[in-house]
Amino acid sequence: MKLVKFAASAVILAWASSAQATETLSMWYHGAGNEVESKIVNQIIADFNGSQSDWKVELQSFPQAAYNDSVVAGALAGNLPDILDVDGPNMPNWAWAGYMQPLTIDEAKIASFLPGTKGVWNGKLYSIGLWDAAVALVTRQSTLDELGLRTPTLDQPWSKDEFMAALDAAKAAGKWEFAFDPGMAWTGEWYPYAFSPFLQSFGGDIVDRSTYKTAEGALNGDAALAFGNWWQGLFTGGYAQATQDPADRDGGFAAGKYAFSWNGNWAALGALSAFSDTVFLPAPDFGNGPKIGAASWQFGVSASSKHPEGASAFIEFALQDKYLADFSNGIGLIPATPTAAESVDNYKAGGPLSVFVDYSAKQGMVRPVSPGYVVQAKVFEKALADIANGADVATTLDAAVDEINADIEKNGGYGH
Secondary structure, X not given: OHHHHHHHHHHHHHHHHXXXXXXXXXXXXXXXXXXXXXXXXXXXXXHHHHXXXXXXXXXXXXXXXXXXXXXXXXXXXXXXXXXXXEEHHHHHHHHHOOOEEOOOOOHHHHOOOOHHHEEEEOOEEEEXXXXXXXXXXXXXXXXXXXXXXXXXXXXXXXXXXXHHHHHHHHHHHOOOOEEEEOOOOOOOOHHHXXXXXXXXXXXXXXXXXXXXXXXXOOOOOHHHHXXXXXXXXXXXXXXXXXXXXXXHHHHOOOOOOEEEEEEEHHHHHHHHHHOOOEEEEOOOEOOOOOOEEEOOEEEEEXXXXXXXXHHHHHHHHHOOHHHHHHHHHHHOOEEOOHHHHOXXXXXXXXXXXXXXXXXXXXXXXXXXXXXXXXXXXXXXXXXXXXXXXXXXXXXHHHHHHHHHHHHHHHOHHHHO
């Protein structure tokens, strides 16, 4: 009898020990309200929770517009989750501010990931993305043919002169309201993501990346002035509109209002559905190589997590090609690996959006990898909006440099 009781007690103790071994990991995500994203994220969590008994991930989602503020507030209150997602260019600020810690995943598993999906700060990997985004010059093959234009390729993109000749031809044709739609109705992160690559192709930048301690010369030197004058000329020359109705941004190309549109792969299927001969052209080369923005939302581990090994284990689990493909099929963005892309009809070789994979890999350039970027992005946005609306180029860029440098100095160089 005693032996039976002892055996039963041993079973109960073993069960209790097993139950206690399962630790809960909290996770915050920016996709509240997006049913497709939520379904995929919840599936990954369910699969991970069912694959082992050490960890149980529990999700809390936030609306994207409120997400960053929620993370900052959570950090100040000391209640960040174990796992969070972060917009790639914001990661250095969160790492510098002590919100995040380096990932402890097997980096061999991300060797084939697109460069823009890897969030590196101070030589350490802090975040990793399951997808990336890319921008292209959207037009129709019939437009190129009608205007007698060479079709640019990744190896032979249009030069600045060829691009402006294309806009001149479209403007002279009188068929479109505007030759070019850069997307002025979109604000915020769109400006540095979509427009700073033009500046960088001219040879300038938002900040001097050799030190990250100043914007002097990068944002107001000769190359930046040339960019600023070109940018302003798009609007004063009647190629593009400085103020745009959001409805025109969303549907203007399909309505035949613009000959060329600067837009991302997330809008590509809509353009194809409007015109079967839609083509996605590589960024023009303004003198220092063609460039587009890189880095989208990524997963990371908060600095306050008591279980970073569990949080990293979940993130590593989520990096499987099948989940990368699920996100691509669900929300239309670029799979992070070539093997995942081959399992997605839109992005596999010969697929209607396959060019975006190459654009991301070969033209993608991350925004300045600095904690100061969150301020620099806003300064850059205001400067470009002001220039588009007629402000003096040199004065505006000098003022932007002064504002960025003052912020860098105020924050002790942001650790650079």
